[in-house]
Amino acid sequence: MLTNRQLLILQVIIDEFIQTAQPIGSRAISKKEQITFSPATIRNEMADLEEMGFIEKTHSSSGRVPSEKGYRFYVDHLLLPFHLSAKDQREITSVFEQDLVEFEQVVQKSVRVLSDLTNYTSIILGPEVYATTLKQLQIVHLSPSTAIAILVTNTGHVEHRSFSIPAQIKASDLEKLVNILNEKLVGIPIVELHDRLQKELSLIINQYVNDVEIAFSYLKGALFDQQPTNVYIGGITNMMLQPEFSDVTKVHSLYSIIEKEDLMAKVLRSNQQGIQISIGQENKVHEMQDCSLITATYSLAGEQVGTIALLGPKRMEYSRVISLLNLLSNQMSDTFHQW
């Protein structure tokens, strides 16, 4: 329903606006190489595009600016396959060149590189702890009444919780318990850990009739009570470089949202596989409705486990960002697959 000429003009407007953040006028468009017709013609086409809701005026005699519908159309139909610059490729792959064996290290580097390359804010959601398997469980006593439980996963993730040991439990009981659990539970996915613990418990109780039960319930509390969020954020300050965030109150309201890790986790987690794009009002969270959010997923051992996201103004460099995210997510998946 859009003519080729309209498509072309829409594309030029959006491309241009992404770079300059300024309204685009008919004269400016006519000067573009690809454009062979006059400003007057362009004005007519623009009036149509505006009527259809793809572009807007900031005031009655201004140039045009893409609407959210315009961006959506652009993203859905006008994105050219983008090939990353050598530098972009180099930066991304360099993350994986040193042999980083710990998940955290990879993610922290990635978050950094992404935000540096794009000048947007990057957010990476760590793997669901529950999608990984138990490598080792360990108890370290700090004092007669306190201890730390340390849990290592096959991804190299180390999780620790401290808890106080109730008086009636002997240290030896606790140790016995941990030994048994280690024997039985190593290799079990963390998701199933809770259930399996429950199951094993009944067997154990028959053999050691001490206060193991209480020790167990404490241990369980320590390990499962608070679920860690593992949200990694990079380049938060970058948003302030964007002209659409020259107003402190805007920045403030956005930042107070980003700070809420659990909310961010929720927003990002709910995405299906592949690249997802939310533009402006499409974002559920009100404070993010001046932004666009692009997410990709990465997987570990075949299962989808985490999300990489870039948050920027609606006027994002969509094609470049998508290519970057694709490259990174593939590299991450590959790397984790090797482990």
Place this chain on the structure above:
Amino acid sequence: MLTNRQLLILQVIIDEFIQTAQPIGSRAISKKEQITFSPATIRNEMADLEEMGFIEKTHSSSGRVPSEKGYRFYVDHLLLPFHLSAKDQREITSVFEQDLVEFEQVVQKSVRVLSDLTNYTSIILGPEVYATTLKQLQIVHLSPSTAIAILVTNTGHVEHRSFSIPAQIKASDLEKLVNILNEKLVGIPIVELHDRLQKELSLIINQYVNDVEIAFSYLKGALFDQQPTNVYIGGITNMMLQPEFSDVTKVHSLYSIIEKEDLMAKVLRSNQQGIQISIGQENKVHEMQDCSLITATYSLAGEQVGTIALLGPKRMEYSRVISLLNLLSNQMSDTFHQW
């Protein structure tokens, strides 16, 4: 050298400016309860105070604003002993009411409470890892060629590093090494760990002439290469609520500094015991020269180990903040002492 009347006026000006962030005129001062003389008199005194450098005008016919010298004098000579509101006290002590056995938990709560109470940015520097002692050393193998070293301190701090195991080292060697090290090194302060490792090594080598040496050097690298920063920050967005930071570029430059944890650690670490106050230009870091930084120290087992700080505009509520920091630092020291 300052008359009582001048002291009084200076105090009123600063107290008022701290609350309103607006220049104070002679008329406004004369309306204060404590003030018994006329605006004209006050103007004369203000002219003197300005000549001496304690206050400034924002333009030739404006009210007066405290200068940095003024704040310094205020802090050094005019601070009244401040008694915290019931709410302030309650909030601070509530942090310590649940039995939190892990250092991180206490600090994270504290950072939160401090920034919420003050609307400034709070920064807490964790204990020097090196001031604590080793509780347990642990190696967990992830794959034949990678492993994680986990180090638990007596403060309940868990530190982990991953490293790759060079081909020529057998897993059994590494385990042997760790067992030996655990026997020999538990209870040793982390500061001395490096030296002691070196010493023990020579003995070990005599007994196990395998490739233990290489394993050791790898382990050493894993444990000592990157020193963790452990800087905890709360309420970064609070700075945007202060009228002196209504300009995005200011906020941006400040934030990019705060983000640099190692720099922050350096800035905070270099303080001697007790409350320290740096006002504006007194701060070494250029980007912080519109701010005041108030730091307090807390101790663990008698030794000074960490710093609590509040960063705000020069126009801070000095007396309240000092009282809050004092209370918190004492509470922290007490709590950690019990462990």
Place this chain on the structure above:
DNA sequence: GTTAGCACTCTTACCTATCGAGTGCTAATT
């Protein structure tokens, strides 16, 4: 169907006048 021409709109920058808060100085008061 396309484009040149033109009147019209709106933003921006700049100038001007006015108002009010606050000062410094002088002279009168205590």
Place this chain on the structure above:
DNA sequence: AATTAGCACTCGATAGGTAAGAGTGCTAAC
């Protein structure tokens, strides 16, 4: 001699007014 009332003056903030420039929509010509 110290304090204060009075007053001229300064400067920032606000509002109105004008001119320039960018861009549009429409009409008429190509």
